[in-house]
Amino acid sequence: MEGHNPKEPEQLRQLFIGGLVFETTDDNFREHVEIWTSLSDCVAMRDSQTKRSGGLGFVTYSCAEEEDGAMCARPPKVAGRAVEPRAVSRKGSVEPGAHLTVKKVFVDGIKEDTEE
Numbered sequence: 536m537e538g539h540n541p542k543e544p545e546q547l548r549q550l551f552i553g554g555l556v557f558e559t560t561d562d563n564f565r566e567h568v569e570i571w572t573s574l575s576d577c578v579a580m581r582d583s584q585t586k587r588s589g590g591l592g593f594v595t596y597s598c599a600e601e602e603d604g605a606m607c608a609r610p611p612k613v614a615g616r617a618v619e620p621r622a623v624s625r626k627g628s629v630e631p632g633a634h635l636t637v638k639k640v641f642v643d644g645i646k647e648d649t650e651e
Contacts, residue, residue: 543598543599545595546623546628547602548595548596548597548598548599548601548624549590549593549594549595549596549602549622549623550593550596550605550606550620550621550622551592551593551620551621551622551623552564552568552591552592552593552594552596552611552613552618552619552620552621553590553591553619553621553641554590554591554616554617554618554619555579555588555589555590555591555592555613555614555616555618555639556590556613556616557588558588558614559579559588559590559613559614559637560579560588560594561572561577561579563575563614564578564579564592565577565640566595567612567613567614568592568613570603571604571608572594572596572601572604572605572608573596573597573598573601574594574595574596574607575595575597576593576594576595577592577593577594577595578592578593579591579592580592580593582643589643591641593623593641594620598636600614600641602622603622606620606622616620625643
């Protein structure tokens with residue numbers, strides 16, 4: 536791609552994808568997100584004990600412009616389900632208050648009988 540800088544930090548080229556179905560595999564995840572643009576890496580996160588999909592994944596594009604293009608591909612769906620693509624947190628962001636905009640937190644490993 537024209538203007539591609541091979542030294543672009545990975546964080547500028549990476550998206551978090553939330554809301555995946557629990558049957559998602561790396562292969563079918565890649566198959567669905569590759570339609571947005573070309574990838575350099577793609578992984579569906581798994582529970583370490585059950586090996587089942589954790590309902591989220593990360594996609595890394597070859598350049599930041601492709602990451603921006605994928606964010607514009609709305610509404611994004613993987614396996615027929617709407618997903619939530621989000622830019623990965625930029626460490627050292629110079630934007631004041633950037634860390635205050637997070638409204639959701641992913642928590643894993645909570646037992647089924649746990650109450651609020």
